[in-house]
Amino acid sequence: MPAPHDTTTAPDAYAPTDRTVPTRARERASYDREVVHAILDEGYVCHLGFIRDGAPVVLPTLYGRVGERLYVHGSTGARPLRMAGREEADEAPGLPVCLTVTHVDGLVLARSAFHHSLNYRSVVVHGIARPVTDPAERAAALDALVDHVVPGRAADSRPADAKELAATAVLRLDLDEVSAKIRTGGPNDDPEDLALPHWSGVLPVARTYGAPVPADDLAPGTPVPGYLTRR
Template identity: 45%
Template sequence: MTPTSRTKLTRLPKRGAHDTATIYPILDEGLVCHVSYILNGQPFMIPIAYCRIGDVVYIHGSVGSHFLRELAKGIDVCLAVTLMDGLVLARSAFHHSVNYRSVILFGKTRLVTDDAEAWDVLKQITEHLIPGRWEDTRQPNDSEMKKTMVLAIDIEEASAKVRTGNVNDDPEDADLPHWAGVVPLTIQPQTPIQDPSQNPEITVPNYVTGYKRN
């Protein structure tokens, strides 16, 4: 993607990227995005689950949502996804940092009115959150579909920014008596907790016990 003034990185540009080979895997690993827009001079933002299909990011929610009703008008939005990979603890407080992978993208919203597209989006959002789940559920009925709004955000332009590696202390601080290094961070699933009202003979599926992010 060719950067413009909206996506060109000015602070530490060496950490930036504009190619889909960098951007799309970050979007595909994230679980929640933050969507923001301006209405009458007032900024709004909401965290929401999503999925990516090709060059489009999709979100969904209640038809009664004020936020989604505004997005359904076809407006310009900014969407952000951030993955935290580690806490970088330098000897000096000034050089503390984090290892991360992030994406900022811009696009215009579009209300999905095609039933087949909406159905596929709901399936893909479910599968994005936990692969294997869609076929192991009661899928939405007509009433539930009517209560659900699906929105598309065509990716017009985007940039990624990534920080990896260890500390970057000043040379004169190298011998200070303070521990320095990286505390890695990952999404770590815990032991599944079964619904107490469920038949105990129903076993936990493999896609739950083996759950992990990419």
């Protein structure tokens, strides 16, 4: 994995750019594809940032990854999806965006308030979100969005019908300008604070799943799918 300032890039890494090199804690940056993909695949919600009417806007939304592409979807009437479909002079439709995904792995408690922190894993993607119009790609993208939340669910549910598809817009964001940033380990207390009587360390944070709760109108005897009991 290359250092953030390297000018050469390994085949299994994304090339650093001015927008993906952090200004602080550069040693925490990673451009490794497997690391980036793992962080993306573990998340559920991304935050999609763009400029609307001259002001920054950030929206939380579901996403799905297929290879080196991310997909998001929404109503055809939603403003960001309509903006992405506009054609500018001599340019293809698209919306400049910044997409982020973050996991919190621990609360880092230092002896001083200043050095409190989080252990985290995050990914930032810059690029142009473009509308997906090819029917086959749209179908694959919508399946990926469902399976991203619960793998195997797309094949175990009714696909969208023509009316639902007409009301749904899908955007594609290629993974070209990408970086991950990761913090691990304990607090970074100042030497002069080590003798203070305050507890210092890490409180781990982990995601857990409860038992599946059937819908009130579920037919009696309907078995719980194996992909839920294995989670």
